[in-house]
Amino acid sequence: MDYKFIVIEGNIGAGKTSLSHKIAEEYNAKLILEQFANNPFLPKFYEDPEKYSFPLEMSFLADRYNQLKRELGERDLFKSFTIADYYFMKSLIFSKQTLKDDEYNLYRQFFHIIYNSLVKPDLYVYLHSNVDKLLTNIKSRGREYEQEISVDYLQKIQDSYFEFFKQQQELSFLIIDTNNIDFVNNTTDYAKVSKAIFDCDCKKGINRIIL
Numbered sequence: 001m002d003y004k005f006i007v008i009e010g011n012i013g014a015g016k017t018s019l020s021h022k023i024a025e026e027y028n029a030k031l032i033l034e035q036f037a038n039n040p041f042l043p044k045f046y047e048d049p050e051k052y053s054f055p056l057e058m059s060f061l062a063d064r065y066n067q068l069k070r071e072l073g074e075r076d077l078f079k080s081f082t083i084a085d086y087y088f089m090k091s092l093i094f095s096k097q098t099l100k101d102d103e104y105n106l107y108r109q110f111f112h113i114i115y116n117s118l119v120k121p122d123l124y125v126y127l128h129s130n131v132d133k134l135l136t137n138i139k140s141r142g143r144e145y146e147q148e149i150s151v152d153y154l155q156k157i158q159d160s161y162f163e164f165f166k167q168q169q170e171l172s173f174l175i176i177d178t179n180n181i182d183f184v185n186n187t188t189d190y191a192k193v194s195k196a197i198f199d200c201d202c203k204k205g206i207n208r209i210i211l
Contacts, residue, residue, distance in 0.1 A: 003122045005072065006197070007087040010127035011158050012149060013137035018184045019127065020085040023194060030076045032084035035067060036060070045098075046148055053098040057107060061091045065114050072119045088118055093160045097153070125197055126165070126175045131155050133179060165206050172202040177210040 008023070010016040017033060024031035036042060041056040068088055076082075095107050129137075131154040138146050165173050176196055181189035192211050200207060 003198075004081050005119060005121045006081065006083045007121040007124045008083065008085050008127065009087060009090065009124065009161075011129070011131075011134055011154055011161065012146070013134040013141070013154075014127040014129050015137065015178070015184050016127055017085045019190075019193065020083050022183075022190055023197070024083050026194065027083075028078075028080050030071075030079040030082040032067070032071045032082060034084075034086040035063060039063070043144075046146070049098060053095075053100075054103050054107070057091065057095040057099060058110075060094070061107070061110060064088055064091055065118070068118055084121075087121060087124065088115060089164060093164055094157065096160055097156045120171060122172070123197070123200070123202060124171050124173045126161060126173060128158075128175055128177050129179055131158065169205055172204055173206050174200055174202050175206060175208045177208070181211050 006023075006029075008016045008020045020031060020033065023029060039056070039059060041052050041059055045052040045056040064086070065088065068084070071084075072082065092108065092111055095111075096104060099107055131151050134154050135149070135151060138149060165175070174197065176193060178193070181192060183190040183193045189211070196209050196211065200209075
């Protein structure tokens with residue numbers, strides 16, 4: 001395995017944080033988790049998206065950049081590699097769905113100014129689940145501010161991810177279909193996901209696997 005930096009991504013409720021925790025523990029990897037719980041704009045955004053979408057996305061942009069720049073710049077000699085449950089591109093994907101056109105155009109300018117200064121992942125893993133399963137996962141974990149998320153919103157986010165993958169040729173993407181497994185609660189299913197990631201001879205562009 002030649003990976004130094006792996007990203008685990010997915011739609012809301014896909015299990016990316018749970019998987020990142022498991023892999024970090026199994027492989028003694030440095031773990032980077034998105035810090036969103038204390039974002040004061042997030043609950044307000046779900047209540048009034050039109051009013052709070054721009055400050056929410058700008059705060060996420062700043063937080064993600066500062067965290068990744070700091071964490072990826074600090075090498076841990078006692079860890080085998082680094083794994084994160086998000087990547088900076090997430091900012092562009094979500095903001096496209098939440099911002100008005102003029103706001104998004106301004107936001108993109110800020111994004112691209114700082115994107116090139118960040119380390120790129122060796123492998124970008126995307127956990128794919130259909131939106132009905134995502135909605136079930138969201139409701140079961142019980143975060144109050146997420147309970148009003150709609151199927152339509154989840155579908156738009158999912159579509160934006162796949163549109164992004166098609167446009168990127170310099171990164172290696174591994175899309176894992178997890179609709180038929182439960183890697184969070186089933187150790188056998190987790191082993192399948194782990195094997196898919198670390199046994200993958202992934203090329204540049206999109207690589208797919210169904211588990």
